Amino acid sequence: MSGPPLLQVDGLRMHFFTKAGVVKAVDDVSFSVGRGEILGLVGESGSGKSMTGYSIIGLVDPPGRIVEGRIVFDGTDLTRLDAAAWRGVRGSRIAMIFQDPMMTLNPVLRIDTQIVEAVQAHADVSRESALARAREALVRVGIASPDERLRAYPHQFSGGMRQRVAIAIALVNGPDLIIADEPTTALDVTIQGQILFEMQKVCRESGTALIWITHDLSVVAGLADEVCVMYAGRFVESGPVADILDRPLHPYSRGLIDSVPSRNARGRPLRQIPGMTPSLLSLGPGCPFRDRCTSATARCAESPSVTEPSPGRRLRCFHPNA
Amino acid sequence: MLAYAIRRLGQSLFVLVLMSFLVFIGVFAIGDPIELLVNPQADEVERIRATAALGLDKTFLEQYWVFLKGAASGDLGKSFVYNVPALSLILQKLPATIELAFVAMVMAIFLGIPLGLVAGLKPDSLVGRGIMAGSILGFSLPTFWVGLVLIMVFSVNLGWLPSNGRGETTLVAGIPVSFLTLDGLAHIAMPAVNLALFKLSLLIRLTRAGTREAVLQDYVKFARAKGLTQGRVIGVHVLKNILIPIVTVIGLELGSVIAFAIVTESIFAWPGTGKLLIDSINQLDRPVIVAYLLVIVTLFIVINFVVDVLYSMLDPRVRLGGAAAAH
């Protein structure tokens, strides 16, 4: 890879300051995304992967706050932007799509309103030219007869169609980076495949980088270039997708991969990771996974630092798998 | 849409007839107006003549039939007290009531929704808590007592505002209104504030609850992710969603504002229908009571109908005869 990456997240910590105590939703996470690259951000619910996404697009709400770390996007540290500058980035250079397409489109506004406002928030253009861009974006995500669709309300669409519209809205200003927070989880499997394919195609064509947040490794396998695994708000390991899937180094990644049903393991009982995710509220120092880890030793009560076992691979573990 | 409107109209008519019957039974049972109206020294002949003149010698059903026949042609009987058609008496007083209710409602809406939005967006801030505390107080304050306190402070102690009447009125399309003259404004200020207070508290709570729920929705987060200004996110995405229940409530409360104007009008001697009703109840002026109730019921029915139409305009999901879902 040449030149600096498009996005460099460095030692990001995002904490929620609640009455019950500080919840370290994101705790020392680093990764980078190159231009036009697709990164799979993987973890269970509560691993902080969505919160990492919100941090990058500046949508962390109180009592949450970024307490440490840098998010360098195309040379600018986003954590230092003021509200107005943030607005210029959001929706224009970085876009985001969410999990449930039934909820992301405003039920009482027409589709054209919702796309046109996204265009006009960033470009001083007439409604007509904004509409032209909207039409184009809808066609790109595979929506036929866009004019008819533009005049409709969200409730007149199916789930898959709504997610296409949401993607079109994300694409309409030609962003450099799209953060997709489990956008296919709520959809039927067949629609899931279509959306994945569409998304990948569109990003490749336009050179848009993509951060695909998911708990589903099988989705990442066919889509991403790089994978970053998170656990309990912390960075676990990262590397090229094929590498990670073939040779996971962290016991947690290995557990994740082993618990995915696969064709060549048919008939054998599925393996699973024992125990459950720790509460982020009571999490002390040390590796958060050690209570569930079969290779854990006394040493794991300290926090391991991030190492680079091989070029392009990064890892936070004292006892990597052989 | 048309079929729906016709069905609604039919239902409304049924309610109206039903109400007229109930009201008539009820009012029929109120005391004996002759006792009050005829000079106690009058002899028996005089009394019988008066009874016949007022149609009170007929049976209940006959009286109701006469009433219905008259009502169909817009004649709701003559006031026993003023000896003029009851309906025209009501209609003559109605503009004052509607003006009061309207000004109060406008106050409640234009203060209540913004305050509720602020309280909903910043529920834990000092301002948010203050607004909420104010609305709890407004909810608990008995309307009529607030009226007294207003008079005590602004009329008696400070001497700023007059405590009764409509003041100077101007004619708009032949209807006298107060709010266009300074004197009229001074007269309407206290009654309108008094009447608005409860609705204001209600709207603050409603808007606050709606806002708190709406800001958590994904579509708000998505709107922010588009890079929209805070103003547009709140003013369009949040507001348009919370406005749906609010419009419904406002519509329904319009009726109750007119009803509660009875109290406010009595305190501030505002010459509207509410004061007329209380006077008529005290004087057993049956036709006026009946006419008042029927006019109010009709008004409610019209309001409900308009609210339904508005509701379907605001919420595309219930829009009648909308396009079928496309997949």
Next chain:
Amino acid sequence: MSDPILSAPAGPLAETTPGAKGGVAGPWSRFRADFAESRLALFGLALLVVILLVGLLAPVISPQNPYDLAQLDIMDSKLAPGERSADGSTYWLGTDDQGRDMLSGIFYGLRISLGVGIASTVFALAIGLVFGLVAAYFGGWVDTLVMRIVDIQLSFPSILIALILLAVLGQGVDKIVIALITVQWAYYARTVRASALVERQKEYIEAARVLALGQARIVFRHLLPNCLPPLIVVATVQVAHAIALEATLSFLGLGLPITEPSLGLLISNGFQYLLSGKYWISFYPGIALLLTIMAINLVADQLRDILNPRLRK
């Protein structure tokens, strides 16, 4: 749902996970803890207890019996708060036009206002409960009929209905209680029906039916207890409404007779003296009314929050 880690069946590798901390505290102490979370609500509750005690003990704690004419002296009429009477006792809140101690008048008035409010709520609750349960349990035309009546009634403001009823019935404690019951029952019927309909769908009712338990038993032992939480909230709010409505009607001269002066009537009596600056005759009974309604509303707000499963965290 498709989360491989969370949904995988317990295999041989699985340890027994320590369950969430068991509920050591019973539901009642949990309810108390939830309620105490809001200091404002606690304040409301304390205030309400004081008000109820004052109402209950009015004859014991009042400086004078305001309706024993032998204790009144017309010379003491319209004294300002803090002034002393001819015989040397102090009227902390002043006296009215009859020379009645306002403080005692307010204590007695509170007693009447609370009595009317609570009595009408209890009766309306009972009537609404029966109709609501019957409508929900039997459904069909019974349900349609009851709910139509409820809908029509609720589309008219309560004050209008009460006003007309009182115009027809005349004055008296019994009359105003009847009027308040009439305007309130529909709220309960609607609330009970709504939650009973939800409960009816649940499996335990089905189970009770399968067991061939009697209908009355199913309705009262199974359906009713589960409809109680929303009902408690509505009833608390309605007591405040009833008290305010009674005061308003009495103020308009259509509620209670002069021999049984509630707070509303006290305020009404003072109205004519207000313009001459003798504010206390109306003002202090109003404060008592305000505090009563506010205390009930504060308690009701908190009850609504902790009994609403949707807001439970």
